[in-house]
Amino acid sequence: EAGVAQSPRYKIIEKRQSVAFWCNPISGHATLYWYQQILGQGPKLLIQFQNNGVVDDSQLPKDRFSAERLKGVDSTLKIQPAKLEDSAVYLCASSFWGGPPDTQYFGPGTRLTVL
Amino acid sequence: AQTVTQSQPEMSVQEAETVTLSCTYDTSENNYYLFWYKQPPSRQMILVIRQEAYKQQNATENRFSVNFQKAAKSFSLKISDSQLGDTAMYFCAFMKPGSGNTGKLIFGQGTTLQVKP
Numbered sequence: 001e002a003g004v005a006q007s008p009r010y011k012i013i014e015k016r017q018s019v020a021f022w023c024n025p026i027s028g029h030a031t032l033y034w035y036q037q038i039l040g041q042g043p044k045l046l047i048q049f050q051n052n053g054v055v056d057d058s059q060l061p062k063d064r065f066s067a068e069r070l071k072g073v074d075s076t077l078k079i080q081p082a083k084l085e086d087s088a089v090y091l092c093a094s095s096f097w098g099g100p101p102d103t104q105y106f107g108p109g110t111r112l113t114v115l
Numbered sequence: 116a117q118t119v120t121q122s123q124p125e126m127s128v129q130e131a132e133t134v135t136l137s138c139t140y141d142t143s144e145n146n147y148y149l150f151w152y153k154q155p156p157s158r159q160m161i162l163v164i165r166q167e168a169y170k171q172q173n174a175t176e177n178r179f180s181v182n183f184q185k186a187a188k189s190f191s192l193k194i195s196d197s198q199l200g201d202t203a204m205y206f207c208a209f210m211k212p213g214s215g216n217t218g219k220l221i222f223g224q225g226t227t228l229q230v231k232p
Contacts, residue, residue: 003159030215031215035220042119042206042224043160043206043220043222044222045219045220048217048219055213056219097214097217104162105162106159106161109159
C-alpha cells in the first residue's frame with residue numbers, strides 16, 4: 001500500500017513570496033489533515049478535511065493560508081504572502097473514516113525555509 | 116482546551132536497557148484517545164502505540180508498552196530492550212474523537228531519545 005505522498009520535499013523562498021504544497025493521501029482515506037511543525041515543537045493542526053469539506057480550520061491563519069481538496073482526494077496548501085515565522089515542516093496526514101480508533105498516517109513533510 | 120506536556124526534552128539509554136518517557140495531559144473529556152508517535156531523524160512520523168481512554172488495560176505492542184493512569188492524567192511509554200533504531204523524537208498526542216472517529220491530534224513538545232551502543 002502506497003503511503004501519503006507530499007511534494008516538494010524542500011522549498012526555500014523569500015518573505016512576501018507565495019508557495020504551494022501538494023499532498024496525495026492513502027487511497028480510500030476520506031480524512032486529510034495539514035499540520036505545521038516548527039523546529040523543536042510538536043505538530044499543530046492547520047486544517048482537517050472530510051472528503052472535500054472542511055471539518056476544522058480554526059487554527060489556519062486565513063489572511064495568508066488557504067487550502068483546498070477539490071475532488072476529495074489530493075490537497076494543496078498555499079501561503080501568500082509568506083512570513084519568516086512560516087518556516088516549518090508542513091505535514092500531511094490521512095486516515096480512514098469510521099474505523100476503529102483513528103490512526104493518522106503521515107507523509108514525509110515539506111520543509112519550508114523563508115528568508 | 117486540551118493540553119499535552121512532555122517534561123523530558125532529551126533522554127538517553129544504553130542499548131538493550133529499558134527507558135520510560137513521560138507524558139501528562141489535561142482535559143475535561145471522558146472519551147478520548149492517546150497516542151505515542153515516533154519521528155526518526157529526517158524520516159516521517161509513525162504510530163508506536165494507541166490507548167483508548169475507556170479501556171483500563173494498558174496497551175502493549177511488542178517492546179513498547181504504556182502506563183495509563185486516567186485519574187492522574189498520565190500516559191507514559193516504556194521501551195524495553197532498546198535498540199539503535201529506536202533513536203528518534205517521540206511525541207505524545209491526545210485526540211477527542213469526532214465524526215467517524217477522526218479528529219485533530221494535539222501533540223506534546225516531544226522527547227528526543229538517543230539509544231547508545
